[in-house]
Amino acid sequence: MQDTKNIAFVGLGSMGLPMATNLVNAGYTVKGVDSRQEAMDALVTIGGKPAESLKDACGDAAILVLMVVNAAQARTVLVDAGALEALPQGAHVCLMATCPPDEVQTLATDVAKSGKILVDAPVSGGVVGAKAGTLTIMVGAPRADYDAVAPVLRTMGDKLYHCGPEQGQGAVVKAINQLLCGVHLAAAGEALALGEKAGVDTATLLEIVSGSAASSWMLKDRGPRMLMEHPPVTSAVDIFVKDLGIALAAGRSVSMGLPLAAAAHQMFLGESGAGNGLLDDSQVIAAYRRLNGIS
Template sequence: MKKIGFVGLGSMGLPMARNLARAGFAVTGFDLRAEAGAQLAAAGGTAAPSLTDAFAGQDAVVLMVVNATQAEDILFGAGALAHLAPGGVVILMATCPPAAVAALASRVEGEGRHVVDAPVSGGVVGAEAGSLTIMVAAQAGLFAQVQPVLDAMGSKVVRLGDRPGQGATAKAVNQLLCGVHLAAAAEALSLAETLGLDMDAMLDIVSGSAASSWMLRDRGPRMLERNPRVTSAVDIFVKDLGIVLEAGTGARTALPLAAIAHQHFLSVSGRGRGAEDDSQVIAAYRALQGRA
């Protein structure tokens, strides 16, 4: 498996595609933004002028898109799947509801192609470093075929089972913790601000103590910046925690912490700040305290 199409050259997709090119794969990437394709070409890949060019002649196509609806639109609405050779593989790496992934896989299999359910965790930093965690659901033989592709993008590739949707389920559990940890970090730092503490000192303390988490260490410094770089938007967690709550509802499982975190992200998005860095969930707490 050497020829890889790649759709979705965004803040994570572009470095993932670059890592594939650096690993020796022939990568043909498509994005609605022409400049993204040009950046891939500069890194040794090829910019596809259309969706069909990203699918035609490929062994596999990676979809690093926004959601399951967008994936379905690409594969069936735009008809791109028909340009992938019979037996070809669609590697779905977006965060999607488990039931939607299973339904999409069933349709793709009905067209004589295969789906590897492979959502990722690690953000832009992990995408750039090739150190993503990739949660995979695929039959053993199919997994063996695509593992070198996944290894080029991630440092931890874990197969969870045979059925598409199992990877998406693992991602939902992962995002529950990420969203709650991020909201909890914002709550703690907003309290420190309200109490007038030295914020650099406070961040240094909690980042190196038992109170620490990966999300605190990564997002905490950006919570204190006025206009931080966007590595993952507030609206991504609105979507992802919505998926978490959908999974919980389907399993008749109460998820009160996830629900509260979701409401905080939603409140920030509702004030027109959904495109800002997700560290700005701290604005929800500042508003509650009358400081926003």
């Protein structure tokens, strides 16, 4: 039987590395895999072990954590690169990326055929939450499998929820979370752009609405960056192009219209189409500026 303290971790990016760090600090043996040598060097610095290969990382792992970009990348790791073949029987695969629910369900079926179990476990909280170990983790999996991985997940997030017994249910909850975030963010951009167009002092406007019933977490967090000429990038425009697209697909799967999500999606698409997909997502406000001739 494999050591339950052995964890394979694929994806040591801006969120993945601090998540792996929290696991190491909690006493887990973490073998990491990333295509970037600097990420592997950073893993060594925090006490993790760089795997010689993906199969080396998975060979004795009780849990494989996938902090990858999307479901396609997860499938590449699991199937094409051989992670499923290398993992011991009964191992759990924690898919922590934001993915369409139907793709998660299909992937779970394929993982089960190999004698392993997929745990649908997308996260929310960004880099700040990853570093602090305060991520929100939304799990879709049979109860026994949720219980099996819960201690590991609680090391990376302090808000852990069992969203249902089926893989894909965590993904649905994450899609709804991103729907609200995207709509709130687009609404904040629309409001502040209106203030600019009307000629009011936008710093004063932001202070007023941030402290009133009109406020939202996204307004308070992104609003100041909307007023910067060159804001730092904490989450890119293209992330919401992807995530709102997933929310719309989730709506289609249950024959539900999501007009506000669709409108927000169009604004992020417009900003991405203007060549600014890698800018901070607060710059969705620029799409409103162009639409309304605001210089």
